[in-house]
Each structure stands twice: as C-alpha cells, then as structure tokens.
Amino acid sequence: MKRYDFMHLSAHPVLWQQDMAVCIGVFDGLHSGHQAIIRRCVELAAQQGLESMVITFDKNPKMIMKSQPYHSKLASESQIEQILVNIGVDHLVVIDFSADFSKLTAEEFLTLVCAFCHVNVMVVGEDFRCGAPVSSAGPVQLQEYLSRLSPEATVEIPPFVLTADGEITSSTLVRKKLLEGALEEVQSMLGRPYELDLVAYPSKFMEKGLLYRTASFMQLLPPVGVYEAQLSLSDGSVVDVHAHLGEDELLIVPDQAMWDWIAARTKRLSFRAKGSIS
Ligand SMILES: Cc1cc2nc3c(=O)[nH]c(=O)nc-3n(C[C@H](O)[C@H](O)[C@H](O)COP(=O)(O)O)c2cc1C
Ligand SMILES: Nc1ncnc2c1ncn2[C@@H]1O[C@H](COP(=O)(O)OP(=O)(O)OP(=O)(O)O)[C@@H](O)[C@H]1O
Numbered sequence: 001m002k003r004y005d006f007m008h009l010s011a012h013p014v015l016w017q018q019d020m021a022v023c024i025g026v027f028d029g030l031h032s033g034h035q036a037i038i039r040r041c042v043e044l045a046a047q048q049g050l051e052s053m054v055i056t057f058d059k060n061p062k063m064i065m066k067s068q069p070y071h072s073k074l075a076s077e078s079q080i081e082q083i084l085v086n087i088g089v090d091h092l093v094v095i096d097f098s099a100d101f102s103k104l105t106a107e108e109f110l111t112l113v114c115a116f117c118h119v120n121v122m123v124v125g126e127d128f129r130c131g132a133p134v135s136s137a138g139p140v141q142l143q144e145y146l147s148r149l150s151p152e153a154t155v156e157i158p159p160f161v162l163t164a165d166g167e168i169t170s171s172t173l174v175r176k177k178l179l180e181g182a183l184e185e186v187q188s189m190l191g192r193p194y195e196l197d198l199v200a201y202p203s204k205f206m207e208k209g210l211l212y213r214t215a216s217f218m219q220l221l222p223p224v225g226v227y228e229a230q231l232s233l234s235d236g237s238v239v240d241v242h243a244h245l246g247e248d249e250l251l252i253v254p255d256q257a258m259w260d261w262i263a264a265r266t267k268r269l270s271f272r273a274k275g276s277i278s
Contacts, residue, residue, distance in 0.1 A: 001092055010112050016117060021053070021120060023123045024128070054089050056094055074219065106141060122142065122155045178194060211249055223276065227271050230272070233264055
C-alpha cells in the first residue's frame with residue numbers, strides 16, 4: 001500500500017489516469033462498519049479491474065468543526081495502516097484537515113479527488129457527509145456531483161453494520177463502551193481485541209515489569225483497573241501479562257518471570273475481552 005498526502009497528490013497527480021474505487025471517511029478505530037465499506041471498495045476494485053483508495057483525515061473533521069469535543073483516537077496510524085494492508089487497499093491518502101481545508105464545499109472537495117485519479121466507483125455509508133456545513137453533501141448529492149465530474153462513476157451504499165444489540169456500530173459507540181470498560185462489546189464491534197500501540201513510547205524498567213506514563217499514549221484508554229492482556233514483542237513473540245492501569249501510569253507485569261527485559265522491544269498490548277479483574 002502506498003501512502004500520500006492529499007494536497008501533495010493534488011499538486012503531483014501521479015495517479016490521474018488510474019481507474020479507482022474510492023472510499024472516504026474518518027475511520028477512527030476501523031470498526032466492523034468501516035471494514036465493511038473498505039472491503040466492498042477493494043472487492044469492487046478487483047471485480048472491475050480498478051485499484052482501491054482510502055481517503056482519510058489526520059484529524060477528525062467533526063471535532064475541528066467544533067460539533068464534537070476532542071477525544072483520543074481508538075487506533076494509532078500504524079495500526080490503521082496494518083489493517084488496511086491486510087484488507088488489500090492499494091492507496092492511502094491522508095488529508096491534513098487545516099482551517100483552509102475545512103472551508104471547501106463538497107463539490108470543491110470532490111473536484112480535487114476527481115482531479116488526482118479517475119473515480120469509477122465510490123463506496124460510502126448511509127450517514128456519510130462531506131464538505132463545509134452550509135453545503136455539506138450526503139450520498140445522494142455525492143452521486144449528483146460525481147456524475148458531473150466523472151460521468152460513468154457510481155456510488156455504492158452498503159447497509160449499516162449493526163451490533164449484537166441492533167445498534168449502529170460507530171466510533172462514538174466504541175469510545176463510549178471502552179470508557180465504560182465493556183471490552184467484550186468493544187472487541188465485538190472492532191472484530192479484534194482492543195490494542196494499545198506501544199512502539200513509540202519510552203518505557204522504564206522496574207523490578208516487576210515495564211512502566212509507561214499514560215500521558216504518552218495517543219489512544220483512548222479503558223478505565224483504571226487490572227486487566228489480563230497479551231504483550232506482543234517486535235520479535236513476534238507474545239507474552240501473557242497483567243496490565244495495571246492507573247490514572248498516570250501503566251505497569252505491565254508478565255505472568256511468568258521469564259523475560260529478558262533489557263532486550264524486550266514492545267510492540268502492542270492487547271486487552272483480553274473480559275475487562276478489568278479488580
Ligand atoms: C472537505 C471536507 C470533507 C469532509 N469529509 C468528511 C468525511 O469524509 N467524513 C466526516 O465525517 N466528515 C467530513 N467532513 C465534515 C462534515 O462534512 C461536517 O461534519 C459536516 O459538514 C457537518 O455538517 P452538517 O451540519 O450538514 O452535518 C468534511 C468536511 C469538509 C470541509
Ligand atoms: N456501522 C456502519 N456500517 C456501515 N458503514 C458505516 C458504519 N459506520 C460508519 N460507516 C461509514 O464509514 C465511513 C466513515 O465513517 P466515520 O468514520 O464517520 O464513522 P463513524 O463510526 O460513524 O464515526 P463517528 O461515530 O465518530 O461519527 C462513512 O462512509 C460512514 O457512513
């Protein structure tokens with residue numbers, strides 16, 4: 001998968017003649033609803049001889065436009081990229097959602113997208129919206145604008161993916177359930193355990209285990225408690241641990257004192273779905 005900056009790709013349209021299946025969204029956490037949209041995009045690309053493209057944002061437009069308070073992300077950039085690679089996405093385009101960018105109308109935004117590749121199909125969810133609030137577009141207007149810009153292009157709208165309780169799966173719901181410590185529901189909505197990216201964070205070696213400052217995590221954390229978890233190391237090995245999560249610190253203690261701390265390079269901490277055990 002190749003990664004591009006949106007404005008850079010606009011200035012250097014190396015893909016302008018490439019037939020493309022495109023999906024656009026914030027995709028925070030890449031839950032099962034997001035995965036359904038992206039998988040369909042990749043599937044349509046394979047069926048129609050196109051390449052697939054995911055266009056996403058470095059910051060959540062809804063937060064920038066002040067309709068939602070700031071919140072930490074549900075997944076790191078490298079976690080998102082790994083999942084997109086596994087799904088088979090060819091191109092990832094990231095928008096630096098600046099104050100200037102937030103002024104673009106839906107039509108101006110789509111004109112830029114259609115200038116840097118040849119859009120054959122776009123896949124979005126029923127509640128998709130893009131463009132500055134006064135003129136924002138949903139799936140119906142999207143088809144209208146797209147038909148003008150790329151006459152044979154179609155918009156496909158897969159049905160909503162629901163939770164076991166019949167609610168619409170959303171990043172907002174995943175965040176709510178994570179903050180409540182409902183890790184089983186979080187896992188069910190993500191289609192994988194909730195994982196904390198540990199790669200970039202400095203660690204301190206303690207006698208009992210590894211200590212991290214919670215302030216250094218970019219991702220949203222479950223409530224304070226002791227969790228059963230699995231720690232993945234960069235050599236590919238996985239160690240069963242207990243994660244003692246406090247307000248300011250996270251102490252990771254291996255279940256068996258078997259591991260060479262100094263050589264350990266931690267990659268990710270995967271919370272078991274049962275939730276806090278204390
Ligand atoms: C150029 C541009 C693209 C946008 N794309 C998205 C998007 O893909 N997903 C999203 O959730 N919000 C996106 N937004 C933000 C929504 O369009 C914004 O929340 C919406 O305009 C709010 O308007 P409403 O009051 O009509 O819902 C985008 C905004 C702009 C300016
Ligand atoms: N449960 C779902 N089923 C199918 N499509 C979905 C689902 N949730 C989101 N989508 C689609 O995925 C794309 C990206 O959506 P977005 O990242 O805004 O998702 P969200 O989970 O609803 O986020 P938030 O809860 O922060 O509003 C959009 O096209 C949206 O319609």
